[in-house]
Amino acid sequence: MILKNIVGLLSPGGPRGRLSILIFHRVLTQPDPLFPGEPDVARFDEIMGWVAKWFQVLPLDQAVAQLRTGTLPARAAAITFDDGYADNATNALPVLKRHGMSATFFVATSFLDGGRMWNDTLIEAIRGCSAESLDLTQAGFGSFRLGSVAEKRMAIDHLLKAIKYLDPDKRNEAVALVQRVTAATLPDDLMMTSGQVLHLRNAGMQIGAHTCTHPILASLPDDEARTEIMSSKLVLESLLKEPVSLFAYPNGKPDKDYLAKHAEMVRQAGFTAAVSTAAGVSSSATDVFQLPRFTPWDQTRLRYGIRLALNLRDVTPRIA
Template sequence: MLEKSLLSLLSPGGRHGLSILIFHRVLPQKDALFPSEVDAVEFSAQVGMLKSHFNVLPLLEAVRRSKEGTLPPRAAAITFDDGYADNAEVALPVLQRHGLHATFFVATGFLNGGRMWNDSVYELVRRAPGGMLDATPLGLGAHPLHTLAERRQAIPALIGQLKYLPMAERQQQVDRLVALAGVALPDDLMMNTSQVRKLHAAGMGIGAHTVNHPILARLPDDEAREEIAQGKLALEDMIGASVPLFAYPNGKPGEDYEARHVAMARELRFEGAVSTSWGANRGRPDPFQLPRFTPWDRSRLRFVLRMARNLTTSARLA
C-alpha cells in the first residue's frame, strides 16, 4: 500500500520515527459545547486507522526499544492525560475491541470526586443561566451566555486569563467564579481508585502526571519535585506496581517545563517522560522528552497525511 510505504520511509524504525498520540477524553456521545472532542465512534475509527497503518506498541515497550534501537517501522503508541472517568468506561472497551494498548497519565489529586480547575470553568459555563456572566469583580470580564456560540467563546476567554496564574491563586479565582455563577458542578468527571485499578488490571499502562497538575516551570524546585514524586508514589501504592513513565503537565518545552524538570524525572527513576510538543523522534531521541500530538482528522486520507506531517516535524526540547 502506498500509504504504508510513505509512512515506513518517514518512520524507518530502529531509534527513529516513534509517533505518540495524546488524548484526554473519549465521550460516550457528542457534546454540543465541545463538538471537536472525540466521542466513542470517532475514537474507534481513529484507533482503527492507526492500527491498520502503524505498529502500535505499549509506550513503555516503545521507550525501551527506542533506547535499544529495535523499534519496528511505523511504530506508534497511544496515551491519555489527566485521568478522566471516561478513559476507563468509554475508551477502555474501544481499545480492547481493537486489541490495542494505551498508557494513562493520571494526576492523582483529582481522583475520587475531584475536578480539574479548567473543567470547573467548562462546567460552570455550561450550567450558568442564560444572560451575562459578569466576572468583572474578579477582573475576568463580562461574558454573554445567551447562545451556545457565546458559551463556546466564554470558555477560552476565561481559561486564557486563568491558566498561568500561580496554582493557589488560580484555584481561588475559579472557586470565586463558581460561587458567582451560583451553579452546582459534577463530581464524577475524574476516575476513582477502582477505575485506575481497572485500567491496570486490563493490562493498560499507568503513568504519573503529578498530584495537582501544576505548571512546573512556575513552581520552586522543591515543590515541583514533590509534585512529581508524590504523584508517582500515590499511583504505585494504588496499583501495587511500579510507575515508570511521566507526562509533564501541559507539556510545552521551555514554557511549562524546563531542563531542570527533565533532570528531576531522571533522578526519580522514571524510564521516560513525554511532552506535548508535536513531532517524532529524530536524531538520537531523548527518552525524557518524547514528543506527542493529537490527530484530529476524521477521514482516513487526512489522518494519514497528518501522521506523515508529524513524522517530518522536529520536536522542541526544553
C-alpha cells in the first residue's frame, strides 16, 4: 500500500499525468544460467503481480492518446516487448491474461517463421560450443575460454559489444565466422510464427513494428532506413488486416541507435507513436515519437518498486 501511494503521488492523473512504459524481451520457460537477469515464467508472474498492485496498466495506444489529451488516470503504465520472441506468445501471454493486462509486442518482421536474430546466432553458437576455448584472433576479436558458464557469458558479452555496431555486412560476416568455428547446432524456433502474432492480437494484445531486420538505423543510408521502417509496418498490416500504429526503434538509444530524422521518418510512415530505450517517464511535454521506457533489474519487491518510483521523477527529455 505504501508503494502504491508513493506511485500515486508521483504519477497523478489528468494534465499532470505521467506514463511509465516497461520494456521486456523474453519470458523463459525456466531460468537461463547464461542470462540470469532474463525473467522466467515464475519471475515474470511475480513482477506482473507487483505492477498490478502499484499501477493501472493500459494498452499503449490508449495510454498515448490520453497522455496527449491530459486525461491519463493516476498511476498509468504500459507494458511492451521487443523483437518478437516465441516465448512472448507461449509464456508471457498466459501470465498477462491471468493478471488482466494488455501489452504491446514490437516485432522485427524478417525473423518471423523460423528466422533468427544475429545476436541470438552468436549467443546460441557460444552456448552450444563443446570446445574449451574459442580462437578468433585472426578476425581481430581475440580468444576466449569457454569451460564454464561464466566464461561463456564473458565471451558473449565481449563479442556482442565488439560486433553490434559494425557495418551490417561485416556484422553478418563476423557472426557467420563464430557460427562456423563453434560448429554448434542452432535453434530455429526462437522467434514467433505468423500464427503466434495473430494469436497475440486475437487475445487482446497489441502488435507494433520494430523494422524488418533490426538494424542500427543511424548506420543506414536514409533510403534503407525508411524502407526498414515502412516495410515492417506493411508486412504486419498485411498479416493482421488492420493498421499498425506503434513503432519501437531497434536498440533504441537516442543519437546513438537512431537520430531525429528517423523519428520524422516514423511519423511520415503513418505511425502515431514510437518508443525508445532511454530511461525516464513520459509527461504531456514528451515527444510521442520518442517515448522513454524503463524496467528495473532489482530482484526484491521493495527495491523493484522503489526503482520504478524513482524513475517517475525523471521527466528529463532524452531525445535525438
